[in-house]
Amino acid sequence: MAKLDPLLLDPTRLAIVSLLAAAEWAEFGFVRDSVQLSDSALSKQATTLSKNEYVEVRKGYVGKRPRTWLNLTDAGRSNLAEHISALQAIAEKARSDGAQQPRDPSVP
């Protein structure tokens, strides 16, 4: 059975990782605007994810402007896949439990 990932139970971290899951590389600015975080808040989350080897951070220059790109590592990708499976199992179980429960005759 798929296991939930404690790191991805945080909604902000899950949003960042989900965004990166569909991309090979994403610009820091794009991730920041998409998940609606400040630079420092995203930087903090990216450091946490990077320390746990979920995310790879690359810095570089485009012209004279410094840029940062984020990439979901293979480990991050497989942990997210397992986390999604666990979430689906929870949602699916609730759905099947709800379907099996007999209807209350007093409810119109």
Place this chain on the structure above:
Amino acid sequence: MNEPTPEEAAAALRTVHEGKEQVIKSAVESRWIWIVSGLAVFLYSLANDLFPAAGPWLTWLLLAFLLVAVVGLRTRVGSTLIGRPVIVSGRSLPLSVKWRLLRIAPVLGLGIAVALVVSLLQLPHGGIYYGALAGIYIIFLSPRLQLRLLRRQDRD
């Protein structure tokens, strides 16, 4: 570790889906790339047909354009320069053989149709028709097909 409630799990799954959708939309957002590519293909076929003597250097010009496009679409710096904040690849959204074939099927189908029309009606400047068709395909249909394929890949 507290297990999420079914509502929380459903909300988290929605977050995952929305995140992927944002990246997919962003990957096909820069419309000017498609327009420039379509025009380049059309102008190449037009020039090649009207000035056959210039064929070799026109081919070099097209190859240089393709090289710039590949660098722009496949590298971080290049992607940033052309205004695409994300790079989507086969690694992030793997494409099955079926969808790989589907990607080239419209091009092949249209190519065969034009070849039939050009040969049956014995139309001159057949190359220009191919170029126009390829250009129209790249400008109008490619972004839509790309969007559909990426969404499909995400579901697979």
